[in-house]
Amino acid sequence: MNERDDRPRTERPRRLTARMRLTLSYTLFAVTAGLLSLAVVYVGMRYIPNYPLTSSNPRYRSDAPSRQEILDSLLRAGGYALALLTAVGMAGGWLIAGRVLRPLQDITGAAHRAASGALEHRIALTGPRDEFTDLSDAFDEMLARLQRSFEAQQRFAANASHELRTPLAITNTMLQVAAADPAGQDWGKLVARLQDTNRRGIEISDALLQLADLGHAPPDLAPTDLAAATEQALTAVRDEAAALGVTVTADLRPAPATGNPVLLRQAAVNLLHNALRHNLPGGGQVTVTTGPDPRRPGRVRLTVANTGPRLTPEAVATFTEPFLRGRGRTAETDPARRGHGLGLAIVAAVADAHHGELHLTPEPAGGLRVTLDLPGTGGGPGV
Structure with missing residues (x-):
């Protein structure tokens, strides 16, 4: 593993949030579409014939704009429209991105709770089936399996401790009784009981070691x-x-x-x-x-x-x-x-x-x- 992989997560360089990146993407798309529309109109206007518009009555002066004046007005109006489109795109993109990413925030919150040890929490995301609900269901299933595994491991550790402590406690009791009254002991019977208790402890230890080996090392x-x-x-x-x-x-x-x-x-x-x-x-x-x-x-x-x-x-x-x-x-x-x-x-x-x-x-x-x-x-x- 290289040095970068060993760094803690807090040392990662700060970037824009996913919501902001989505907002900027929506805005860029909207502005780009507006610019393309404006460019198409502008290029189309360039092909309008550029002849002076005059009145049929020479005594009246024509106020009709020229093609260049129309193009200038189009560019000016297009600039205002693009500025408004940018503002609307930012606001709308921010709201849409927040709505789209809201399930991801629930999943992130559940992941943080699971990291702190709260495995009983479930996301239970509702709504139509999509990528987020699939991820939520998979995450809930993973939490359920982790909870069962963790609880089984706790029970196993507690039971193993109890089972290993029992022969030791029995041995200690027999030795204390023998030490308190050495002359009144049937030493042959005591040794046999100690051997039986010790054998039981060895059997439990061997079984635990075999069970641990099967869980970690695949057999040949x-x-x-x-x-x-x-x-x-x-x-x-x-x-x-x-x-x-x-x-x-x-x-x-x-x-x-x-x-x-x-x-x-x-x-x-x-x-x-x-x-x-x-x-x-x-x-x-x-x-x-x-x-x-x-x-x-x-x-x-x-x-x-x-x-x-x-x-x-x-x-x-x-x-x-x-x-x-x-x-x-x-x-x-x-x-x-x-x-x-x-x-x-x-x-x-x-x-x-x-x-x-x-x-x-x-x-x-x-x-x-x-x-x-x-x-x-x-x-x-x-x-």
């Missing part, structure tokens, strides 16, 4: 098989499914996709963890399928469906929000079913990084169906 994409990544994920969660008493049924058909194998495996693991931990207390089921998308040629999908309590569409719509667990923001009392509330948020980020889509649908009988839809090999982002 290459031809891969979504079915293979899902099969690896099933192997990783097999013991957890057995411990929770959940039956997993898989139908893995080839699903050649363009993606990152590591991230796709992590997304599949997160979907399976979510389906296992938010299931029925006993006799739960999870169904996993992969293959081409029958409704969208050129794309592949991974579907994970589980049994569980009935869910409302309003609740499901918030599940990809970071730190939102199956019970809202309250952690599960059962350690085996406890999560950190970032699983589906990471899957959503993986889907965005792969130009894919994540769909969450509540099952009528209870439970959730999650579909990860990705471009197939050679499909590209726009398929």
